[in-house]
Structure formats: structure tokens, C-alpha cells
Amino acid sequence: MIINMAATMRSLVIGCCVVVFCFERARSALPIVVNTWPFTNATDAGYNVFLNGGSVVDAVEKGCSKCEVLRCDGSVGEGSDPDEDGEVTLDAMIMDGKTMDVGSVGCLRNISSAISVARMVMERTDHTLLAGELATKFAVEMGFKESDLSSNKSDTMFKQWRANNCQPNFRVNVSPDPKKSCGPYQPTESTRLLQENSRNDKGVGYLNHDTIGMVAVDKNGHVVSGTTTNGLNHKVPGRVGDSPIVGAGSYAQNEMGGAAATGDGDIMMRFLPSYTAVQLMGSGMTPSNAALFSIKPIIKFYPDFNGAVIAVNSKGEHGAACHGSGIGTFHYSVKDNPDQVNLFSVKCV
Ligand SMILES: *[C@@H]1O[C@H](CO)[C@@H](O)[C@H](O)[C@H]1NC(C)=O
Ligand SMILES: *[C@@H]1O[C@H](CO)[C@@H](O)[C@H](O)[C@H]1NC(C)=O
Ligand SMILES: *[C@@H]1O[C@H](CO)[C@@H](O)[C@H](O)[C@H]1NC(C)=O
DSSP, rough: OOOOOOHHHHHHTTTTTTTHHHHHHOOSSSSSSEEBBTTTHHHHHHHHHHTTTTOOOHHHHHHHHHHHHGGGGGGGGSSSSSOOSSSOOOEEEEEEEETEEEEEEEESOOOOHHHHHHHHHHHHOOOOOEEEHHHHHHHHHOOOOOOOOOHHHHHHHHHHHHTTTOSSOOOSSEOOOOOTSSSSSOOOOSSSOOOOTEEEEEESGGOOOOOEEEEEOOOOOEEEEEEEEEETTTTTOOOOOTTBTTTTTTEETTTTEHHHHHHHHHTTTSHHHHHHHHHHHHHHHHHHHHHHHHHHHHHHOOOOOOOOEEEEEETTTTEEEEEEETSEEEEEEEEEESSOEEEEEEOOO
């Protein structure tokens, strides 16, 4: 991975200079590929599609696929972060900002290439979101192969979690006490008022939520976004996170831009941060400010949440914002030239 200091400096200067000048300086070349985290091999894979004359939809699919194959940080693709039963399930989406067409899959079982199945939903159905084992059935019809998504690593994670009395645990208001015991659980008679604003103790930390989210813009300003992840470690079976939810995990609209989110998806999806960031860019806000204002409403309700949003407008200007001590400084990857991926960082608010 290459950290381009010149590019980083340039991005820092933008905040305090004259607006007209800034736009000139901040503008990246098109095409551009931007993704969450230093997953630079994914950035390269996306950009290579442009170099080979492929489409922006191909770029996002191939870029996200790369992370599925590499199992980026264990949070993307098969083989890690099992649910309460030890099963690994995947969430993914792709959105075409030219047509506003979307394909997504939630809680996909037994198929490793989730982003490609999402693309099939977009291009081979009139639907937006397919879920669970019926999404698997669809994928098999479309030619994908079923396999076991667990690995020694996910099996070990599952066994250690069981041995640790199933901690951390995402159940509430059930008995036996989910803070002390494994299930099966039943609902308790009364529910207590939940203070859900501290999730750091449940392992919703850095390595448990680093979904890849990607935005690419081709030379004509055609914007596409995508995400793919295996979701939250030890999630309740059936849980679908923010990644495949339109406007939460990502959003794209030509002439405005694209955005993608990573972090505590159960919280973030309640606020549609990617949709918000794109709308704000559409009304003229810079990508950095749009990302920041997309997470501000979340902070008000969940002061401890961990999450980040990347935003790219249709001219290829980009920015990001993040929140939470679980992240601290957020890094994202940008490629707008054939030579190298640039890594940008923002301090979390
Ligand atoms: C990324 O690609 C480089 C060069 O192709 C390779 O050496 C490296 O191992 C890759 N990174 C990961 C995490 O696989
Ligand atoms: C589907 O995954 C489960 C584990 O989650 C595994 O037991 C099963 O063999 C897989 N099915 C196929 C057809 O690979
Ligand atoms: C996975 O675990 C099995 C035994 O449980 C072992 O034989 C095998 O070598 C392991 N595979 C890897 C890739 O570590």
C-alpha cells in the first residue's frame, strides 16, 4: 500500500482555501475508484476494469469481489465472523446511479461471491433484495456453486464464543440472561428500557465491522456503488446488517455522487447515512461535509457508535467522516490514475 503524502497534503489544504480554487485542486481525475479501509488490492482490481475498457458496474463488482476472495480483514467474504450457530452468511449490494437499479442479498447462505449474486438480482430480476436460503436457490439457478462458507477460523471463533458463555451477545430481554448464558432463549415477561448507546463491549469494534464499501465513477460521470461483508461476529441468525440496505450501506445517483458506510450497521441503517450524504452532495455540499453531516444525526442518539462514511461526487471529488474511539482514524483508498492507490485518512469526530 502506498501512502501518497502529496495527495494527503492537498486534501488537507482544501478545507481552508478559497472555494473556486479549492474545487480545481480537489478535483480528481475520472475515472475514479474509492473504497473504505486500506483494501488497496480491491481498489486496484476495480480500477483495472477501467484500464481494460470495462464498465463502471464491472469495476464495482470486480473490486468488491477481490475483497471477498482475499477475505479482507476477515470481515468480507467467507470463512470468518460466524453467527450464533457457527454459520457464516453474507450481505452485499450494488447500485447503478444512472438507472437507480439495485440488486442486493441479505443473509446469503452457502454462496461465497455475494456481490456477484447481488448484481444478478439487479440485472436478472425486477426485484431489489433477496434473502436467506431462497437467495441461495436463486444464485444456484444463475449458475453459482454452493459451498460451505465456514473455515477452521470461523469454527474456532464459534467454539471460543461458546466456551466464553456466548459473550459478546446481541440478545436482550430474554432468559436465561444473555449476558451470562448461552441459549436457547425465551422472551422475558417484561422488557426493560434499553440503553443501547454503548456497544463497544459487544465487540462492535474496529475488526468486527470493516465492510468494504466502494464507489466508482467513470469518465462520463456514471456513478455506481457497492458493498459486501460477512456481517457482525456472533450475530443472531437471520440478522441482516446495513450493507445490503439501499441508502444505508451505499447509495449512488448520477449528477450527485455515491456514498458507502461501514461500522455499526444495526445503528447506522436507522439513519440512511449513504442516502443522506448523496442528497447533500446533490445540493452542493462538498463530499467531506456531506459525509460528516450524514453521521451527525446518529451521534445525537448514539454517542458511542463506531462508523464511517465515504462520499464521492460525480466530478470525482471525495471525502470521508467517521465517529467513535473504536476507529479513531479512518483510512480509505482512492485510485484515479493508473500508477498507484492513494490512501487518505480522517480523524474521527
Ligand atoms: C495485494 O496484492 C499484492 C500484489 O499483487 C500482493 O503482494 C499482496 O499479498 C496482496 N494483499 C493481500 C492482502 O492479499
Ligand atoms: C452449506 O453450509 C453449511 C454450513 O453452514 C454446510 O454444512 C453445508 O454443507 C453447506 N452446503 C453445501 C451444499 O455446501
Ligand atoms: C483445519 O483443521 C483441520 C483439523 O481440524 C486440519 O486437519 C487442517 O489442516 C486445518 N486446515 C487449515 C488450513 O488450517
